Amino acid sequence: MPRRTRKYWLLKSEPSEYSIDDLAKEGTGTWDGIRNYRARNIMRDEMAAGDLVLFYHSSCKPPGVAGVARITGEPFADPTQFDTASPYYDPKSTREQPRWIAVHVEFIERLADEVPLDVLKRDPELDGMGVRAKGNRLSVQPVEKVHFRRVLRLGNAKTRVR
DNA sequence: GCCAACGTTGGC
DNA sequence: GCCAACGTTGGC
Secondary structure (H helix, E strand, O other): OOOOOOOEEEEEEOOOOOOHHHHHHHOEEEEOOOOOHHHHHHHHHHOOOOOEEEEEEOOOOOOEEEEEEEEEEEEEEOHHHHOOOOOOOOOOOOOOOOOOEEEEEEEEEEEEEEEEHHHHHHOHHHOOOHHHOOOOOOOEEEOOHHHHHHHHHHOOOOOOOO
């Protein structure tokens, strides 16, 4: 049985809510509160331990890729959907039939040079990258390996992807 | 199942 | 704060 090929992702977060520095501080974190079905389906069906993540800061100045993380463990039912005190509580979710998915992530590095969106948009090697598309609000996006590597280079990352 | 109205995202 | 681009909801 061949090992599953590692996949690459871009995950958006508003740094005022949860930033790469928060993840750096804790070392590991839970990517929860995703309440979009497309994003949910991607997390549930396609994410797996070992996948690499571009940590993207949105709704800030400037928006852009701020760091690198890794998915650890398998996707699981997002606990916040059961938590009545949480802003992400969903009364339609049950333990038997959870509606929303979370993943655990671990910190890899903060980019020496954040790669702002306008740089992502200008770089010809990143043609076709999802986050560049106008009106793309999806907070969980697949990233092609060549694009992932290019962003690492633009950010002077220590992380190497073979 | 259509689609209008409403809500949210997120760059600017 | 604006608003375009989506997503979701709910009446029909």
